[in-house]
Amino acid sequence: xxxxxxxxxxxxxxxxxxxxxxxxxxxxxxxxxxxxxxxxxxxxxxxxxxxxxxxxxxxxxxxxxxxxxxxxxxxxxxxxxxxxxxxxxxxxxxxxxxxxxxxxxxxxxxxxxxxxxxxxxxxxxxxxxxxxxxxxxxxxxxxxxxxxxxxxxxxxxxxxxx
Numbered sequence: 203x204x205x206x207x208x209x210x211x212x213x214x215x216x217x218x219x220x221x222x223x224x225x226x227x228x229x230x231x232x233x234x235x236x237x238x239x240x241x242x243x244x245x246x247x248x249x250x251x252x253x254x255x256x257x258x259x260x261x262x263x264x265x266x267x268x269x270x271x272x273x274x275x276x277x278x279x280x281x282x283x284x285x286x287x288x289x290x291x292x293x294x295x296x297x298x299x300x301x302x303x304x305x306x307x308x309x310x311x312x313x314x315x316x317x318x319x320x321x322x323x324x325x326x327x328x329x330x331x332x333x334x335x336x337x338x339x340x341x342x343x344x345x346x347x348x349x350x351x352x353x354x355x356x357x358x359x360x361x362x363x364x
Contacts, residue, residue, distance in 0.1 A: 265338065299335050304321065
């Protein structure tokens, strides 16, 4: 290879590789959300930070949720559910989990339903939302994760999903 072209070709190869890697991670699902697929450990680090800063105060530091989470409070609202096996987070497809995190419960609940779940669209990027959901899912047992992947495939369509 001509030395004159070696550096530019290497630079182009690196740019193509980085672009392809980014496209794989940030490929949007059919529902227009980032695929919730872990591609590197940095996502878990970001997800851990975001969870501690934004989610743990309600959903618990160990994903345990609030006490009596299935019993309405005096104001009629439900306490925050757990994100572990005892909760129902893993019963929902990725598009729902992403949407509730980004937009809050209002678009997904019956008319008049009130929730303490905030919308994070103005405080977290789509990437941070994806990373925190990837972090939560990384703590699920394999059978729960497989069930949630199936729910996602059925709802969000192939390929990919969680």
